[in-house]
Amino acid sequence: MRITIIGSGNVATHLAAAFKNAGHRVVQVYSPNIHNAALLAYHVGADGIGSLKDINVETDIIVVAIKDDAIKEIIPSLLPYGKLVVHTSGAVGLQALTDHTANAGVFYPLQTFSKTKELNFGDVPMCIEGADETITKQLEELARTISNNVYRVNSAQRKILHLSAVFACNFTNHLYAVAEGLLKEHDMPFDMLRPLILETADKIKAHSPATVQTGPAARKDEQTMQAHLNMLEGREDLQQIYLLLSQDIIKNSNVPHGDK
């Protein structure tokens, strides 16, 4: 397919590369910053443009990969071309597009992207929604050329998915940062915790996380929990996080199975 990319951030960068690697033709990359547009365009053999008026009509789909709150503003400028328009956001409904055009869909890659970190796009769950069945099928087909994990997800589900990702990714990373801070204060390198973090994530490849919960709260080990809270004295924020998460674990824990 001939694809136009709106945006030059992390999602745009990884999607453009995935499209190109799958044999599609990335026609143009747009960014209000023409330098950024040109840089990404260069990497995927496309033309960089700095104005939406320069969009080439010789394209099949316009993929909008920009900040959530900028999506609504940009859509009217894309309508004159009469092409299929999709956005790539987890938090924005399909309606943000269908309010303007029926030729619309969502093409949401459920992953955390950094420009500087390569990843295997074939594993990225692609969440697809089309304004009608024909569009949905078309997007599914396109998604399957770049990923082995393609799901049909409606707008309500996608919002839940995005919320879940905040818990599983953003909040999780913050807990890594909290741990890093505690070690630093006591002259220990974060390297000491890296194997544990990787193993914790690795475990859920084959297990439901609820069934492999471990630690003082899962064991209802009041003594250790109290000792930990005492160690956090003067750090009310961390005490609160400790208490709240421990209470939630206790509330949700079934019979411990002996893992430690």
Next chain:
Amino acid sequence: MRITIIGSGNVATHLAAAFKNAGHRVVQVYSPNIHNAALLAYHVGADGIGSLKDINVETDIIVVAIKDDAIKEIIPSLLPYGKLVVHTSGAVGLQALTDHTANAGVFYPLQTFSKTKELNFGDVPMCIEGADETITKQLEELARTISNNVYRVNSAQRKILHLSAVFACNFTNHLYAVAEGLLKEHDMPFDMLRPLILETADKIKAHSPATVQTGPAARKDEQTMQAHLNMLEGREDLQQIYLLLSQDIIKNSNVPHGDK
């Protein structure tokens, strides 16, 4: 070395296997449940015993790998043999042993273990503390035969390490479980989140987590955070966790660097 293992749980199981693989001789495995003792003993070519009175004096070190609150009780029964005694707990001080004997140390593997999941023990950080320099060196030497990550860690540091591990491992896994629950309620499989979870952990192999924080809180995106809180209406526990972690991210966030 000739090694006696007290316990037959997850830590005992993985340590015994690591010792055997490194060419040490596991002499005996003790468990009050002789069946459990015999099973682990069988796997590592040792004898299983169900009574502490049957400990063979032909050993060099007694490794106590049992529940934290059982350590103090069991130590007196091990003293008559006059051997080096170490425990493997992150939360228990060295003093729990040195109150009884100067021939003591700590041999703490900082990892989450399941009996049913193999792992590469060479990566497991081994945290060592001896009652004196000779013992510390001896334990370091032993640790290096089974792991490439050996650290000297005193009792105060080890407690912090254990606390940090609760944040980075136990609490993290609970957040995975929260996400799993949200997806389930909306008919989506947890499989959809697995790649994101693995990538989130993978990212910190090369980065400090504080520097790669992403998500609505890191972007100070009030609109998305409010939408998420609304979606969690009726789930006060999750709303509280969402608020508290978001506030802590906002408080600790420096300039966002554009990752999404």
